[in-house]
Structures are given as structure tokens and as C-alpha cells.
Amino acid sequence: MTDAPLVQVTGLRRVFDVSKPWLDRVVAREPRQTLKAVDGVSFEIRRGETFALVGESGSGKSTVARMVVGLLPPSAGEVVIDGVSMTDRKDAARRARLRRRIQMIFQDPYASLDPRWRVGDIVAEPIRAFNLARDRREVEHRVGEGLKLVGLDPADARKFPHEFSGGQRQRIAIARALAAESDFIVCDEPTSALDVSVQAQILNLMRDLQDRLGLTYLLISHNLAVVRHMATTIGVMYLGRLVEVSPARDVFAAPRHPYTRMLLDAVPDLAMSGRPRTPVQGEIPNPIAPPSGCTFHPRCGLADERCRREAPATIEGVACHAVAEGRAGAARPARAAGG
Amino acid sequence: MTPEPATTPTAAARASAWARLRDSDILASFLASKVTMVSAFVTVVMLAGAAFAPWIAPTNPFDPASVDLLNSLLPPRWVEGGDPQFLLGTDNQGRDLWSAILYGMRVSLIVGVCGVAIAATLGISLGLLAGYLGGRLDAFIMRVADIQLTFPAILIALVIDGVVRALFKGVAREHTAFGVLVVSIGLSFWVQYARTIRGSTLVEKNKDYVQAARLIGIPAPLIMLRHVLPNVIGPVLVILTINLALAIITEATLSFLGVGLPPTQPSLGTLIRIGNDFLFSGEWWIVAFPGITLAAFVLAVNMVGDWLRDALNPKLR
Numbered sequence: 001m002t003d004a005p006l007v008q009v010t011g012l013r014r015v016f017d018v019s020k021p022w023l024d025r026v027v028a029r030e031p032r033q034t035l036k037a038v039d040g041v042s043f044e045i046r047r048g049e050t051f052a053l054v055g056e057s058g059s060g061k062s063t064v065a066r067m068v069v070g071l072l073p074p075s076a077g078e079v080v081i082d083g084v085s086m087t088d089r090k091d092a093a094r095r096a097r098l099r100r101r102i103q104m105i106f107q108d109p110y111a112s113l114d115p116r117w118r119v120g121d122i123v124a125e126p127i128r129a130f131n132l133a134r135d136r137r138e139v140e141h142r143v144g145e146g147l148k149l150v151g152l153d154p155a156d157a158r159k160f161p162h163e164f165s166g167g168q169r170q171r172i173a174i175a176r177a178l179a180a181e182s183d184f185i186v187c188d189e190p191t192s193a194l195d196v197s198v199q200a201q202i203l204n205l206m207r208d209l210q211d212r213l214g215l216t217y218l219l220i221s222h223n224l225a226v227v228r229h230m231a232t233t234i235g236v237m238y239l240g241r242l243v244e245v246s247p248a249r250d251v252f253a254a255p256r257h258p259y260t261r262m263l264l265d266a267v268p269d270l271a272m273s274g275r276p277r278t279p280v281q282g283e284i285p286n287p288i289a290p291p292s293g294c295t296f297h298p299r300c301g302l303a304d305e306r307c308r309r310e311a312p313a314t315i316e317g318v319a320c321h322a323v324a325e326g327r328a329g330a331a332r333p334a335r336a337a338g339g
Numbered sequence: 340m341t342p343e344p345a346t347t348p349t350a351a352a353r354a355s356a357w358a359r360l361r362d363s364d365i366l367a368s369f370l371a372s373k374v375t376m377v378s379a380f381v382t383v384v385m386l387a388g389a390a391f392a393p394w395i396a397p398t399n400p401f402d403p404a405s406v407d408l409l410n411s412l413l414p415p416r417w418v419e420g421g422d423p424q425f426l427l428g429t430d431n432q433g434r435d436l437w438s439a440i441l442y443g444m445r446v447s448l449i450v451g452v453c454g455v456a457i458a459a460t461l462g463i464s465l466g467l468l469a470g471y472l473g474g475r476l477d478a479f480i481m482r483v484a485d486i487q488l489t490f491p492a493i494l495i496a497l498v499i500d501g502v503v504r505a506l507f508k509g510v511a512r513e514h515t516a517f518g519v520l521v522v523s524i525g526l527s528f529w530v531q532y533a534r535t536i537r538g539s540t541l542v543e544k545n546k547d548y549v550q551a552a553r554l555i556g557i558p559a560p561l562i563m564l565r566h567v568l569p570n571v572i573g574p575v576l577v578i579l580t581i582n583l584a585l586a587i588i589t590e591a592t593l594s595f596l597g598v599g600l601p602p603t604q605p606s607l608g609t610l611i612r613i614g615n616d617f618l619f620s621g622e623w624w625i626v627a628f629p630g631i632t633l634a635a636f637v638l639a640v641n642m643v644g645d646w647l648r649d650a651l652n653p654k655l656r
Contacts, residue, residue, distance in 0.1 A: 071550055099554075100555075104551065126555045130555070
């Protein structure tokens with residue numbers, strides 16, 4: 001193992017065309033409309049760590065995840081995993097080999113398992129796709145091992161997904177993701193569709209597997225309690241941009257970007273410590289017509305003329321004029337997520 | 340929970356196809372539904388009757404030598420004036436109606452099944468391609484479908500018939516009629532399949548299980564066949580059974596117009612049409628018996644198709 005990061009994302013950008021159909025546009029004399037879902041996102045993930053992307057709905061977290069695994073081609077920028085570019089045409093052959101090592105766990109375990117397939121076939125699909133077993137018996141053996149690994153019975157392989165609960169289905173999805181011996185798993189809101197009582201089980205299973213198999217996670221979540229439980233590094237996204245990247249401990253102990261502070265202040269406190277809880281101010285703006293300059297300025301208490309005019313550069317992991325100019329004050333400790 | 344024997348690799352390999360059928364839920368759901376069992380029984384009896392017509396039927400209605408015009412328009416045996424030789428009476432050419440129904444069933448079924456098979460194959464593949472690949476191909480296929488809908492089956496059949504006649508001048512119509520009919524029915528019915536399949540495909544292709552398959556590099560044709568198709572095929576099974584009935588009726592219409600099968604090879608539809616001419620003069624049996632046969636067959640097939648749709652859906656088991 002080397003010290004080089006496993007995943008390097010540079011200047012990732014994705015623009016969606018949300019224009020009306022051609023004829024409507026010509027009749028109404030409207031220009032094309034585009035939506036910058038992701039704009040200039042860069043980060044690195046080291047081996048064995050859990051990088052969490054947090055942000056409100058519509059901040060572009062899931063779009064980043066889909067581009068990282070290669071389900072969605074980026075409009076610009078590059079994703080390099082273990083030295084192989086996921087976006088460069090020349091690396092096609094190496095990318096095909098790399099594909100086995102990258103897997104994704106989806107948000108909705110009711111949609112991510114083919115309802116017509118038996119669990120055994122679902123888990124075996126990556127094994128068969130990458131020719132990892134010599135014959136049927138070996139495939140069945142590995143499927144059984146995989147199901148045991150996530151705490152299910154090998155006999156469950158004969159059942160259909162609808163015979164399982166949400167938490168069990170997510171376990172099946174994890175077993176499938178690990179079936180091809182992948183070491184980089186992108187988890188897109190892996191617990192947000194589950195009952196609270198089951199969420200912790202799944203998260204603990206994911207951590208346990210990370211320790212045993214040396215997995216690297218890219219965790220997408222809007223739930224700060226989940227992120228606190230899992231993440232080693234946190235990237236905070238706002239309207240398609242990464243506004244803060246810091247080690248998880250620092251984010252919860254001393255959030256720097258005003259948006260991060262706002263998110264943390266809004267977290268309900270289970271301990272009922274009487275800490276004043278500030279609800280999140282305003283809503284995320286329309287990404288089709290984002291605000292000028294720093295896109296957070298309409299919601300930011302520290303915004304001044306410069307913030308409205310120019311977009312901030314990322315300095316030491318924070319993209320904020322106020323922080324760069326020292327106007328934000330000392331990074332104040334925030335009591336964080338009640339998890 | 341202890342692992343069942345069948346899940347261990349060796350036992351699974353040994354388990355025969357019959358054992359798997361016996362253990363499956365499909366058989367259980369079949370035995371649980373009386374309507375389905377009766378419908379399946381009716382379907383099988385009629386299929387058998389059609390298949391073994393030459394051995395069951397007392398006469399061969401296609402053979403002019405066995406037909407006597409003097410026996411024409413005789414009522415069924417139990418009606419006054421009926422001849423014991425003709426169980427269900429005779430038609431206007433003196434053909435035994437019982438034999439004609441058996442043979443006609445055969446003709447109708449072959450035309451219907453072949454026509455629907457062409458329509459379904461064409462419609463399902465085009466719908467799947469249009470829905471899954473989208474973009475210009477989708478727009479093109481669906482516009483062709485729209486245009487197709489403006490042509491009635493009869494017009495298509497007339498055009499194809501004309502083309503075939505011009506191309507194969509020397510060949511007798513008896514030999515080309517079948518092909519013309521089947522292709523015409525296939526071309527007129529595919530749109531319904533394509534639209535149904537495309538609609539469901541658009542929903543299914545964005546589901547995460549399809550994304551998960553894409554992620555591990557499964558090629559698009561395989562994803563369409565293994566993941567999307569099984570999830571969108573359900574409604575098509577029902578359309579298939581309904582279309583089989585429609586195809587049989589279309590065949591009758593086309594035969595009536597002279598582009599279908601020649602009157603020397605009567606299908607059920609042809610018999611009903613012939614009977615229709617005599618309905619007002621009191622010869623009700625010519626239209627009644629083929630009509631009842633057709634209706635019963637269509638109903639039975641629909642019931643079986645309905646059950647099949649539910650039985651093949653693992654969620655409803």
C-alpha cells in the first residue's frame with residue numbers, strides 16, 4: 001500500500017441541460033437553460049478512510065457520487081482512482097479492470113435489488129460478471145459466504161428481495177457490493193430510507209466491514225449524526241460547490257465555513273441540554289439561476305459587497321471570503337449531532 | 340433457520356426440472372384457483388381438438404369429395420329435420436359443421452398465434468430499444484408507431500397482398516394467403532406492445548438495480564434482456580391473450596374481404612361470417628357454434644393469461 005490517495009477528484013463539473021423541447025424554445029424565444037449541478041469540486045480520499053459529502057437536498061452530492069463511480073460522465077474535470085483516470089478515453093482497458101474494485105450502495109434498498117431475481121443471483125451477478133468463480137458451486141459458495149459476512153443466512157439466497165425488510169435488503173446490497181472483492185464503496189445515503197432503529201445496525205456493519213476488509217468509503221449523507229458516526233474527513237457541499245473540507249473531528253469541534261456552522265447549529269440535540277437551536281435560515285437557491293459571487297451570500301450573516309461580487313477560492317479547505325479575511329472570528333466550537 | 344437440502348450445491352445440481360416444478364409456487368397457485376384450472380382445461384381441450392382434428396373430425400371439410408351440396412343447411416342432429424350424420428348440422432355448402440369447427444379452429448389458431456408472435460416480437464424489441472436507449476432512436480420508433488396506428492389492419496393487408504401478388508405472379512393465392520395474413524396482423528398489432536413496453540421501460544431503467552448492473556459493466560443488451568424485460572413483461576402477457584382473440588377476429592374480417600384465407604380452407608372467422616349471412620333466414624347454427632367456440636376459447640385464454648401475470652410476479656406470490 002502506498003500513501004498516495006486512492007481517489008483523486010479534480011475540478012469536477014456537471015452541467016445538465018434543462019431546456020424545454022426545441023420547438024417550445026423556438027416558439028417562446030427562450031434560450032437554452034442549463035443547471036450546474038456540480039461546479040469545480042476537488043477532493044482526495046485516502047485508503048481506508050471514510051470521506052463524507054454532506055449538504056442539503058439539491059447540493060449535488062449524489063451527482064458527485066454518480067460521476068465518481070462512472071455512472072454519469074462529467075462535463076469537465078477528472079476522477080482518478082488508484083492512478084487510473086475514470087474519464088480519460090485512453091485508460092479504457094485499465095478502467096475495465098478497476099471497475100471490479102468500485103461498487104455503490106444505493107439509497108433505496110427497495111429499488112436497488114431487481115425484484116424478479118433471487119437474492120443469490122443478485123449477489124452472484126458481480127461474481128459472474130467479473131469471472132471470479134470457476135463453476136456454479138464456487139459461485140454458490142461465495143454467495144453464501146457473502147451473505148454470512150453481512151449477517152444473513154446462506155439459505156436466504158433462494159428468496160426474493162420482497163421477502164426481506166429494508167434493513168435486510170440493505171445488507172443484501174452490501175453483500176452484493178462486496179461480492180466482487182471491491183475495496184472502494186460509494187454509499188449514497190445508505191441509511192436514509194431505513195427505520196432509525198435499523199440505521200445504526202447498518203452503519204455498524206459498514207464500519208465493521210471497513211475494519212476487517214480495509215474498505216474505503218465515499219459516504220453521501222445529509223444526516224450529520226450518520227456522518228459523525230462514520231466519517232474521517234468531511235466535505236460540505238453547497239449548491240454544487242465544496243465549501244469546506246476538513247477532518248471530521250475539526251468540523252464538529254470547530255466548524256469554519258458559515259454554512260457548516262449553520263448546519264451544525266440546526267441539529268436537534270437529543271440530550272436536551274438546553275442549547276439554543278437555530279433553524280437553518282432560508283432555502284437553497286434555484287441552481288438554474290444561482291446567486292452571484294459566493295452562492296451562499298443571500299443566507300450568510302457575514303456577507304459583504306465582495307461576497308456578492310466574486311466567488312471565493314478554496315483556501316486551506318474553506319471557500320469563504322469572511323474566513324480568509326479573518327472576519328468570521330475564531331472557529332467557535334459547536335455542540336454537534338446528537339449521535 | 341437451517342439450510343434446506345436443495346440449497347447445498349450438490350443437491351441443487353441433482354434436483355431435476357420436475358422436482359423444481361413440484362416445489363415451485365407456480366403449481367401451488369395454479370391448484371388454488373378453480374377458475375384457472377377450468378380455463379386451462381378448456382384451452383387444452385380446444386388446442387387438442389384443433390391439433391388432432393384429422394383424427395377426431397368425421398369428415399374433412401377441406402376435401403371437396405367428402406362434401407355433398409344436397410346436405411347443405413341441415414340443422415343440428417337434435418333439432419327436427421336434423422340428420423344423425425351431422426352432429427351440429429351443416430353449412431351452406433353441405434360441410435359438416437362439427438368437422439369444420441375442428442379444422443377451422445386449427446386455421447384460426449395458427450394464423451392468430453403466428454400473427455401475434457410477430458407483433459409481440461416486433462413490439463417488445465422495438466419498445467425495449469426505444470425506452471432503454473432513448474434519444475433519437477426513441478423518437479423515430481415512436482413516430483413510426485404513430486404513423487402505423489393511422490393504417491387499419493385491413494389496409495395494411497390489402498397493400499401487402501397487392502405487393503405479394505405482384506412479386507409472386509405465378510404462385511397460387513392459396514400458398515401466399517397465409518403469409519400475407521400473418522404479416523399483416525403482425526404489422527397492425529405491434530404498436531400496442533411497443534408502447535406498453537416503452538412506458539414501463541422508461542420507469543424501470545432509472546431504478547437503482549439497473550444502475551447497479553451498469554456499474555459492474557453489464558452490457559446494455561444484457562441489462563435489457565435480464566433486468567428490464569422480466570420487469571416490464573407482465574402487462575404484455577395479458578395483451579397477448581387479448582390480442583390472440585383480436586387476431587382471430589381480424590383474420591375473419593380479412594377473409595371476408597377476400598385477402599384472407601380462401602373459402603376452401605374455412606377458419607372459425609370464415610364460418611361465423613358465412614353463418615352471419617344465414618342468421619336471418621333461421622339457420623342459426625352456422626353462426627352459433629363457431630361463435631360459441633371462439634368466445635369460449637378467447638375467454639379461457641384470457642383467464643389463463645391473467646393468472647399467469649399474477650403467478651409470474653414474485654411480489655404477489
